Amino acid sequence: MTGKGTILVTGGAGYVGSHTVLELLNNNYSVIALDNLVNCYAEKNDKPESLKRVEKLTGKQIIFYNVDIRDKTSLDKIFKVHSIDFVIHFAALKAVGESVQIPLTYYQNNIAGSSTLFEVMQSNGVKKIVFSSSATVYGIPQFLPITEEHPTGQGCTNPYGKTKYFVEEILKDVCVSDHEWKVILLRYFNPVGAHESGEIGEDPSGIPNNLMPYIAQVAVGRREKVYVFGNDYPTPDGTGVRDYIHITDLAIGHVQALTKLNDTTFFGWKAFNLGTGRGYSVLDVINAFSKASGKIIKHEFVNRREGDVAASFADASLAKIELNWTATRGIDEMCKDTWNWQSKNPNGFKKK
Ligand code: NAD
Ligand code: WQD
Numbered sequence: 001m002t003g004k005g006t007i008l009v010t011g012g013a014g015y016v017g018s019h020t021v022l023e024l025l026n027n028n029y030s031v032i033a034l035d036n037l038v039n040c041y042a043e044k045n046d047k048p049e050s051l052k053r054v055e056k057l058t059g060k061q062i063i064f065y066n067v068d069i070r071d072k073t074s075l076d077k078i079f080k081v082h083s084i085d086f087v088i089h090f091a092a093l094k095a096v097g098e099s100v101q102i103p104l105t106y107y108q109n110n111i112a113g114s115s116t117l118f119e120v121m122q123s124n125g126v127k128k129i130v131f132s133s134s135a136t137v138y139g140i141p142q143f144l145p146i147t148e149e150h151p152t153g154q155g156c157t158n159p160y161g162k163t164k165y166f167v168e169e170i171l172k173d174v175c176v177s178d179h180e181w182k183v184i185l186l187r188y189f190n191p192v193g194a195h196e197s198g199e200i201g202e203d204p205s206g207i208p209n210n211l212m213p214y215i216a217q218v219a220v221g222r223r224e225k226v227y228v229f230g231n232d233y234p235t236p237d238g239t240g241v242r243d244y245i246h247i248t249d250l251a252i253g254h255v256q257a258l259t260k261l262n263d264t265t266f267f268g269w270k271a272f273n274l275g276t277g278r279g280y281s282v283l284d285v286i287n288a289f290s291k292a293s294g295k296i297i298k299h300e301f302v303n304r305r306e307g308d309v310a311a312s313f314a315d316a317s318l319a320k321i322e323l324n325w326t327a328t329r330g331i332d333e334m335c336k337d338t339w340n341w342q343s344k345n346p347n348g349f350k351k352k
Contacts, residue, residue, distance in 0.1 A: 013042070021051065031063070048064070087121060104315050125178045131167065133187045134188055135190075137152040175267075182266060184257045190315065190316050192338060228283070230304035236281065240309070273315065
């Protein structure tokens with residue numbers, strides 16, 4: 001075992017993955033990252049740009065494999081070559097709208113891919129995993145703030161959300177079948193922001209689906225205005241309310257989850273919300289971003305987006321008690337760091 005242990009990070013070159021790899025390296029873990037590059041940028045035959053920047057920021061090396069989680073043979077080789085202590089599983093397709101158009105691709109990638117990974121873990125005796133789940137598994141909130149006890153799977157209206165729910169269920173079944181497994185399901189609320197250096201951040205391809213990257217592209221002049229999806233919700237200003245969480249806080253949540261996996265009294269599975277516990281409306285975020293960037297952010301109210309809920313925010317107290325984790329970065333810091341990343345890298349990781 002090197003340092004505190006060796007972590008295989010699937011989807012390690014993506015947004016949440018790259019920020020988590022950085023925190024893992026800073027916490028003395030060794031990292032093997034794998035990614036099939038479907039949603040991250042790499043020069044031909046080179047490591048993904050995000051991971052090259054993480055290496056620069058940390059002064060540490062990352063072993064990287066350009067591998068698909070559905071490729072059982074290649075996965076198995078990685079487990080045979082390296083002594084892996086834990087897996088953090090990020091690799092997935094994540095665009096809600098796209099998942100409605102091509103559900104089979106989402107089920108194949110996210111569910112078949114995850115189950116292939118778990119099979120390879122099982123056959124190599126690696127039974128400790130942190131899984132990237134989502135508040136989307138709660139569907140339409142029956143109460144707020146949302147606790148981990150909230151029913152899951154009932155109101156997942158899109159294939160993407162269902163893949164998160166199904167993979168959670170698969171992992172729960174694996175824990176029933178084999179008591180050596182230790183599984184932490186991290187249910188993220190709305191990850192935003194970037195590392196404080198501005199060297200890594202969210203780099204969506206095409207038109208951003210999510211609010212914060214869209215606002216950032218308006219601020220930097222790549223898009224004209226923000227379309228606000230609905231101003232007639234039963235919320236204080238009529239726009240949707242969400243629990244935005246700084247990506248660095250989220251990444252640190254994964255490091256804390258590994259500590260929990262090392263706890264000899266912990267077995268089976270447990271789910272934790274990662275959020276701040278505070279909700280902000282779309283207009284709150286636009287105003288905070290305007291303040292952080294010094295730019296006027298033009299916006300226009302349009303119809304509600306199908307499938308959106310009025311408000312969603314976490315009860316994050318379980319993670320505080322059991323993972324010793326709390327989000328410390330507020331909305332102003334989330335906007336400041338997004339702006340720092342966006343203005344330093346107007347075209348994301350690509351040079352132009
Ligand atoms: P991302 O797209 O930036 O990162 C995912 C990475 O996985 C990408 O680099 C992609 O190339 C890779 N990948 C996809 N399919 C793969 C496959 N079959 N084999 C190998 N690599 C593959 O997304 P992200 O925002 O970093 O999300 C990471 C995880 O967190 C995902 O599982 C996502 O569903 C989950 N999540 C994200 C959010 C969010 O808002 N960002 C919220 C809740 C949950
Ligand atoms: C936030 C608010 C929109 C864009 C999604 C996924 C969820 C999770 C996180 C992965 C809402 C409004 C947005 C825009 C807008 N991902 N909005 N104009 O929908 O809460 O969650 O990302 O698991 O599964 O569904 O995040 O950033 O898209 O929207 O007015 O151009 O901003 O209506 O109120 P969402 P979001």
